[in-house]
Amino acid sequence: MGTTLQKKITIEFDCQFRVCVAQSSFSSIMKAFLMLLPQLLEGFFQKVLVGFGEYEMVQERKSFVCQCCGNNREFIWKTRHGKATIILTWFRYITLKQLQVQCSACGSKQYITRTLLGMEPRKRIPEETRRKLALMGALTSYRVSEKFGNMFGWAIDKMTIWRSVQRVGAGIDFVLDENEVPRCEADGTGIGITGIAKRGKELKVLVQYKEGGGIRVAGIDIGNYNGSWDKLFQKSIEVIKKFKEPFLLLTDGDTSIFESLKGKVTVLVQRCLWHIPYQAQYALWSDGVKRKSREWLHVVAELTEICASRPLVDCPDTIKAMIESKKARLKKVIDYCQEKEFKRCVSYLENAREDMFTALENRLAGKTTSRVERLFRTVNMRVNVSKWSTEGALNVTKVRLAYYYNGFDA
Ligand SMILES: [Zn+2]
The missing domain is CATH 1.20.1440 (de novo design (two linked rop proteins))
Incomplete structure (x- = not known):
């Protein structure tokens, strides 16, 4: 939560629903529950948000500030069930009636629903939902992700999953970890990209060894064969300088890897x-x-x-x-x-x-x-089942590798 409330709030949540169920079979009950789920979720979210809103409003200092004048003390309620807005929960989109307050200092009105949720203004997909969708889309094809979701009552389409992968992937940066071993392997492999002859682009990976075995990803890029390795190392050069021992780079002989580092750091x-x-x-x-x-x-x-x-x-x-x-x-x-x-x-x-x-x-x-061979297989298992743009392939690969090697989880 974005709020920094210390106190836990007890919410009384009585719910009463009217549902028509034709049969008592397992599947009828499950289907009826899935119909009920959005209402239940909406009701629950609304109730909890109002509960926290009420709590905030009696505090001397609010966890939110007036966007206009910066006041964080004096507010009055405008409405607890105002203009509708939608957000994507783990299960489906739900509609919430927004909580709105008015600043007593300057009179400007603002919604506090997303502040309470710890979400950015106007965003519809919370980070947590996005990470889950991105991981799912990175672990299997978008079509299969959608299918799995639908099987268990999700109403999330594959475009939303695809978009989540792009967004989350673009936000992942791989860099050397100065607390791990100063030893790396750099390698490249062909990767299938739409519109380019098979194996038309090269996936370049920088892998760092970890204390006590195992590897982590420290850099990744997709580009032309014989293309530059600069992008992979750029962010890591400062880290390389911090290592007390010489930085050891293992590679099977692509000299351009070495070129991008020449003169900047000592690399063996x-x-x-x-x-x-x-x-x-x-x-x-x-x-x-x-x-x-x-x-x-x-x-x-x-x-x-x-x-x-x-x-x-x-x-x-x-x-x-x-x-x-x-x-x-x-x-x-x-x-x-x-x-x-x-x-x-x-x-x-x-x-x-x-x-x-x-x-x-x-x-x-x-x-x-090479230890990187296995990593490449992991990448290809996903990349080979779809058609990709360079960006699309890079982003899905980033999420996938972050999950398998760098502790990314949802
Ligand atoms: Zn104000």
Whole structure:
């Protein structure tokens, strides 16, 4: 509620309805109840609003102010059942008779129904209703959403659901979370957009790893292939600067991802295992380790050995043994850097460690490499069942991903 009343108000709600029911069957009773529902809801809303209105009016200080002069103390009732207005509840639109008061200071009149409801002036759809409709429309097709609603007595059409998805989706902003891990994956996938050849647009996603596992969405955009990644990172650049450890970005090799960040923040891009020795050199340089010094050569040579892949090996047991040996060897390098106080290098390697052998391990388990793959499947399961404009696809995807990955709920 928009009001800040501390006190709970007890509302006496007696209702008496006259309903004609032809039969006593379950379905007849349900149908009769659905006929009754709007009246019941309207009556209940009206009663509660008047109850709170009365309570407000005897308070010295009101929770609303006069729109004209700012007075928040002296008002008189104009009407408790004034001009009709409609709002969309979880079940259907209902009509309410508005509560109107008059300012004793300047004489101007105003409705307080929406103030009491915690709604913006003139809006018909409360935020809560909108979020529910948006989530429903993001979880399944608009047609199915409408069908489900109708089955349970909702009278909400698919256009309203579609509009809610657009509105809520447009209001969702994904950004890096400075309290989570400074590690991200960036990836893109084709997505079907109406009027453009199949897979005509690319969905770009920036995914951030979470403390204790799991991922969250930190950026999303739909645009042309080879298009810019700027939009995804723009909002996150300030957050990247706040991370104490170097920001690690994993990607399968789209260099334009890196371009949009160049010069703005320090990003270590891990494309494949073979990049690690090069990036480690950057970390060593940050640590002030002299190039080609004894320590430098030791670390770089070890890492090069560890990261060298043997693509011809396909015996699972051998791969397993290789991973174990590489991991042990890597730990030694990290210990060595620790001992020498190569802090940036330690932190880079610690960060990279978790994923260094993922590709190899996944090959053993027959899994795909990227955690983003699953996310893309989640997107496509919804996007593939309708035709979309770019905006429409982006908005529905935002709501859907916010629900699956970022704790959005209704
Ligand atoms: Zn006034």
